[in-house]
Amino acid sequence: MAAESPETADGRRLAVMEDVAAMAGVSAMTVSRVLNSPEKVRPQTRARVMAAVRALDYRPNSAARVLATGRSGVLGVVSFDTTLYGPASTLFSIEQVAREHDYTVSIVSLSSLNRRSIGEGVERLRAQSVDGIMVVAPHESAADGLKELPATTPLVAVGAGADVPFPVVAVDHRAGAERAVRHLLSLGHETVMHLAGPADWVDASGRVDGWRAALEAAGREVPPPPAGDWSARSGYEYGRRIAADPEVTAVFVANDAMALGLLRALREAGRDVPGDVSVVGFDDVPEAAYFPPPLTTVRQNFAEVGRRAFDLLLDRIGGPLESGSRRVVEPELVVRESTGVRRRT
Amino acid sequence: MAAESPETADGRRLAVMEDVAAMAGVSAMTVSRVLNSPEKVRPQTRARVMAAVRALDYRPNSAARVLATGRSGVLGVVSFDTTLYGPASTLFSIEQVAREHDYTVSIVSLSSLNRRSIGEGVERLRAQSVDGIMVVAPHESAADGLKELPATTPLVAVGAGADVPFPVVAVDHRAGAERAVRHLLSLGHETVMHLAGPADWVDASGRVDGWRAALEAAGREVPPPPAGDWSARSGYEYGRRIAADPEVTAVFVANDAMALGLLRALREAGRDVPGDVSVVGFDDVPEAAYFPPPLTTVRQNFAEVGRRAFDLLLDRIGGPLESGSRRVVEPELVVRESTGVRRRT
């Protein structure tokens, strides 16, 4: 014996396939066919079955279906802090695409990302028999965690670094940073300072690389890049340190929140943006256009990232579980009012 | 016959309970007991079973367990646009609490919230046999959608208005708004303008009510409250309209993003904050402390909301599915530099 039968609001037993079959005068198998491949059932029979389905308000039991078919229609997402703009946007777009394709999304949002936590998150989801898993893994250390995972369940990594034994979809942070820096150089700035993100974030190191590459390509001096923690506070603190230095005329900040903090520190120090200092951010959060002044920044297309990740995962489900392969989404420079021509001293 | 058997990375069949039983020299039932109520099995037997579990890297099949027990260990969350600060924070905290209690969370994030979409979201989740559902339903119209739902699955509403036939956990927007307005009045402002959120949001109307109540309690004039759409842009547009009016010395804005837009419009018009105009927001987004100037705002405790919603839902799962009951989380006024004593003209 098993599960006590759940009841409907009016106290009756929830209808199962056999009930529908009885009411329609057919076998359970025919009901199953009507639900899964209607074209194999005579229209007339089909109609009788559908009528019974409606009359009994029947819904197939997904657990039974999963058990019988081995497919659940659920996708798992392991993500870092879904409160941050990037992860939240990625998650949102994944869910949208998944739903369009009749998949449900289960999430595990980690507040710290490391080998252990990633593995646990993936395990949790696998234990729920998801059909596939996406790991939104912006940390370098996450890559290690991914390497240790068994390749049992189709998996794609979103925003992960190289060296990951799974397909990866990522924004081209490097190209975005290069665009930002070239923009600044084209405005006449001698060099460009960089406030980086936390060292172990792939996003952060990609942006550092792009910034450095663009400076070197132009034969400019490459100052050391200090790192913040993505928060406005850390941008502010950085700003307090550099505000007094008249040599600083252009700063590329690794995200918009830190840029906001920097803008504040600059204003407090009486340095005009973009008059004295030009600032470029990264993300293009919805508020960036209303920063003081409106922020020139690099926009990431999270919707596209989600879409591609989903497509890739769908390929893996059913297809072979090959590793490798990397798809890159290009970010876009959005020029606003925080950048301007270098003012000669 | 059914489901083709999935394989491990090395091509072997995934272990099932019977395999573990065979290896440990016991029956499948004993394995089941070791996993679910270890105290009922002799320590020595238990050890043999656990060894086999590890040796075979066995994981119970959740679908089979769900089918046999009727419980899935999955909670569903239907939420509006999880990209917004509030919903994202709520979702995050729900997932954290749920995970601590060994529940997985499945999500449906709606980009529009109405009777239909809510019902569909809930249906989707019920079809996945979730044990309980949370609806993060900040729209008035969502309430109607909730009324039409069958009471089959335990459900709690988060941030919903009154009149919902389910338990509700919500932030006390009204009290938060009153606090904001009283703060402004205590600084000597004659009256307080209000830029509201979209009319059909419960959060928005709660804040309007609180604002109005506080003004009326103090015997002040109650100006009509225009409504924005939560975006910085709408705050900016509102700001352009009122910036020229010297009568306006205090504004309570329904969220931080709109406040940011307003601050920008005010600055462009040459009006000093808080010198000429005091501004209070709502939300306390992480960036609020770095707005120009740092924003006085009302902080919502989303972690607490998530925790209570989860507790409430857990009560309903297993317990009777009573309706009614409402738990309220108090918001807190955070005073920063965007508010100041009214300057006499």
Place this chain on the structure above:
DNA sequence: CCGATTGATGTTAGCGCTAACAGAACGGAG
């Protein structure tokens, strides 16, 4: 007019697990 073909539906078995009960093993009291 008959065997072969096609299409619609039914039968059987089993996916992997656990509830409920049955049975074995053990220890202590009489």
Place this chain on the structure above:
DNA sequence: CTCCGTTCTGTTAGCGCTAACATCAATCGG
């Protein structure tokens, strides 16, 4: 040494669904 309650472990059945094959009637060409 027997009897009886405790533990502990095994057996049986079934959760609700679907894959695979079986069946049956209708259809068709020769």
